[in-house]
Amino acid sequence: MIENRPILNLLAHLTLILGVCIVALPVWVAFVASTHGPTAFMSGTIPMWPGDQMIANYSQMLGAGVSTSGTPPVGVMMFNSMIMALSIAIGKIVISVLSAFAVVYFRFPFRGLAFWCIFITLMLPVEVRIVPTFQVVADLGMLNSYAGLSIPLIASATATFLFRQVFLTIPDELTEAARIDGAGPMKFFRDILLPLSRTNIAALFVILFIYGWNQYLWPLLITTSSDYYTIVAGIKRMADAVDGLPQWHLVMATAMLAMIPPVIVVVAMQRLFVKGLVETEK
Amino acid sequence: MKRTIFSNQLLPWLLLAPQLVITFVFFLWPAGQAVRQSFLREDAFGTRTAFVGLENFARLWGSPEYLNSLQVTAVFAISVTVLSMGLSLLLAIAVDRMIRSTRVYTTLLVWPYAVAPAVAGILWWFIFNPTIGIMPYLLGGFGYDWNHIQDKGDAMTLVVIASAWKQISYNFLFFLAGLQAIPASLREAAAIDGAGPVRRFFDITFPLLSPTTFFLLVVNIVYAMFDTFGVIDATTEGGPAQATNIMVYKVYFDGFVGQNLGSSAAQSVVLMVLVLVLTVIQFRYVEKKVAY
Numbered sequence: 085m086i087e088n089r090p091i092l093n094l095l096a097h098l099t100l101i102l103g104v105c106i107v108a109l110p111v112w113v114a115f116v117a118s119t120h121g122p123t124a125f126m127s128g129t130i131p132m133w134p135g136d137q138m139i140a141n142y143s144q145m146l147g148a149g150v151s152t153s154g155t156p157p158v159g160v161m162m163f164n165s166m167i168m169a170l171s172i173a174i175g176k177i178v179i180s181v182l183s184a185f186a187v188v189y190f191r192f193p194f195r196g197l198a199f200w201c202i203f204i205t206l207m208l209p210v211e212v213r214i215v216p217t218f219q220v221v222a223d224l225g226m227l228n229s230y231a232g233l234s235i236p237l238i239a240s241a242t243a244t245f246l247f248r249q250v251f252l253t254i255p256d257e258l259t260e261a262a263r264i265d266g267a268g269p270m271k272f273f274r275d276i277l278l279p280l281s282r283t284n285i286a287a288l289f290v291i292l293f294i295y296g297w298n299q300y301l302w303p304l305l306i307t308t309s310s311d312y313y314t315i316v317a318g319i320k321r322m323a324d325a326v327d328g329l330p331q332w333h334l335v336m337a338t339a340m341l342a343m344i345p346p347v348i349v350v351v352a353m354q355r356l357f358v359k360g361l362v363e364t365e366k
Numbered sequence: 367m368k369r370t371i372f373s374n375q376l377l378p379w380l381l382l383a384p385q386l387v388i389t390f391v392f393f394l395w396p397a398g399q400a401v402r403q404s405f406l407r408e409d410a411f412g413t414r415t416a417f418v419g420l421e422n423f424a425r426l427w428g429s430p431e432y433l434n435s436l437q438v439t440a441v442f443a444i445s446v447t448v449l450s451m452g453l454s455l456l457l458a459i460a461v462d463r464m465i466r467s468t469r470v471y472t473t474l475l476v477w478p479y480a481v482a483p484a485v486a487g488i489l490w491w492f493i494f495n496p497t498i499g500i501m502p503y504l505l506g507g508f509g510y511d512w513n514h515i516q517d518k519g520d521a522m523t524l525v526v527i528a529s530a531w532k533q534i535s536y537n538f539l540f541f542l543a544g545l546q547a548i549p550a551s552l553r554e555a556a557a558i559d560g561a562g563p564v565r566r567f568f569d570i571t572f573p574l575l576s577p578t579t580f581f582l583l584v585v586n587i588v589y590a591m592f593d594t595f596g597v598i599d600a601t602t603e604g605g606p607a608q609a610t611n612i613m614v615y616k617v618y619f620d621g622f623v624g625q626n627l628g629s630s631a632a633q634s635v636v637l638m639v640l641v642l643v644l645t646v647i648q649f650r651y652v653e654k655k656v657a658y
Contacts, residue, residue: 092563096460103457104474107534110489113500117492125498132500179384186381189372198382205393207645209592211614212637215621215630216396216403224391236392239385269372298482300596301618316482320600323488336492339485346480351473358476361536362543 111343118142118337125332141337155322158341161315164233165297166345168314171234172296173289176243181281184247185273189259206241210302218305228309237302243288250281287360290353294346315342397638403631422632431608432616432633439612442526443590450530451537451582458541459567472542479535483528484596490528491601494520514602518609521602525610528601529594536589537582544578545571584648592641613637 117125120135145158155161187199210217217236226232254277262272278285303317313321319338323330350357407418426432461471478486494501494514502512514520548571556566595614598604604611604619611619617637621630 089563093463096463099456099460100464100471100475103453103460104471106453107475107478107531110486110493110531113493114489179388182381183385186378190374190378191371192375192378195378198386201389201394202385205389207641208393208397208638209641211592211595212617212634212641213393213396213400214618215627215634216399217392218622219399220392220396235388239388239393244385269374269377272372294480298480298484298596300482300484301599304599305622316484316596319488320484323491323600332492332498335488339488342485343481346482347477350477350480354473354476357479358539358543361539 111340114336114339117332118334118340120333122331122333137333141333142341145334145337145341155313155318156310158315158318158338160311161313161318162341162345164230164312165314165316165342167230168233168299168303169293169296169345171230172237172299173292175234175238176240176292177285177288179238180240180243181247181278181285184244184251185277187244188248188251189269189272202239202241202244204241205239210237214301214305221306227306228312230312232306233299233303233312233314234296237296237299240292243292246284246288247281250284251277254280283356283359286353287356289360290349290357291360293349297346400631400634400638403627404635406631407628418628422628423636425629426632426636431611434608435611435613435616438522438608438610439591442522442529442594442610442612443587445522445526446529446533446590446594447583447586449526450533451579451586453530454534454537455541457534458538458545459571461538461542462545472539475538476535478532479539481532482596483532483594484600486532487525487528487597487600490524490531494524514606516606518606521606521609525594525597525601528597529590532597533586533589537586540578540582541575544575548574581648584644588641588644588648592637 116131116134118141119138120131121137121140147159148157183198183202187195221227221232221236224232226235258276259272262276267275298316299314300316300320303312303314304320307313307317315338319335319342322338323335404422405417405419406415407422408415457475461468461475464471481489493499494512496502496513496515499512505512512520514524552570552574553566556570561569591612592614594612595618598610598612598615602610604615613633614637617630617633620626620633624630
């Protein structure tokens, strides 16, 4: 701050408080809705303060689910989401770190071509090539499986680039020293490269976990068996109530539960998250 | 470029294999199929396909629905980008003034990043529900009859708000990082020369922030065009009367629901070209750091 202007400071605080309120508004409304019984939504507007049905609603969703919507209990969907998010995050990190190692530390024919094949995935979001990708997965018999949920989303150009940048900053002297000491490439990779990129791996993990957890279109398409529904895709199925109005209190309880794991990850790992975000994207 | 390299020839291919196999099977092959299919037409039973050249593309340009979708996408992407970037810049400037409370405010503002677009859509859909939502009630007080199920403008407003809300935290983090990278000495010098806060913002801060702004502009357009599928599907499903049928949603809808594979593939190809252009812009200009 350059000079002390109390009015500007006050204005900044007011702006921020208003901003925080706007940002929090939908979640507050959802939370309030999730603590009321079904009758609170029959007429008039939604209540603004929490009701007394919170424990009943959440335990119903986690344990039994809504039988009429054809979705499994939220507990099952959260478990599926967790598997999908972890597989995507770990899978992306593993294959990216390996390919970045290959591209940076080896010279081989068609190296440039291999690099461009990876690069081009940046330009092909799953939404864009959705119909043929679905056909491939169906032909491989991967519908309704954890493999089908995660493997097609695992290739990642951004993660490969990030690791490439990290490796390029690691001094050559270190590699030379390792070679003089008789370390082969895999030993060098395991004992020097991986430990040196630990923070980058952790930061990337946070972002990729959220990416995996929040997937929507893909799980919606390739899961027809409710055993494999993920929670984000499941909410939509619940909200599209077959008979009449959605059961708002239960839909909102599910929305709250769907938000909790990724929000915890972001808030708890904020420093790593910001580091990962700024480094991967820029 | 590394000076020290390992000399194995087989090992690098083994290391690259998982990435290349997945890229080929789930990215390049489907993309190739989309391109191939965009030149074909299947008959109603899917038994015969004929090569029709560019006819699928020609039909797109003659289709009022597709032209509408282009227009809807443009309005949507621009509104989301302007709204979320504007709000986040304001918030970032405010936080940048803070000395002690930076961390608290940042934490309170970053978490929407973690919310899935589909969930964001559901939350705002609930708030704007015409019968029980809180916003229609408040707007009713001003004499406005909100109904995003029937009114095109209301539906667009709903999806723009939900999408922009979700993107505020991302833009905020980048603007804040950009602001904090500006040397304080520059602004101090300007202050000594008698430039007030507003003058300093427009003469110093904003120009120096232009690389960040440009980067975010591209990222936000990409986000609005491709990552908002969940918002649309969870709220309006492209309706009412095509008012929120953005291009990505139309690819999905024509391909899966309408079973019009040739048209859907042609739309995929158009989108791929668009992403290609945006990615190239992003890399060429952002990597070279646009500084004025």
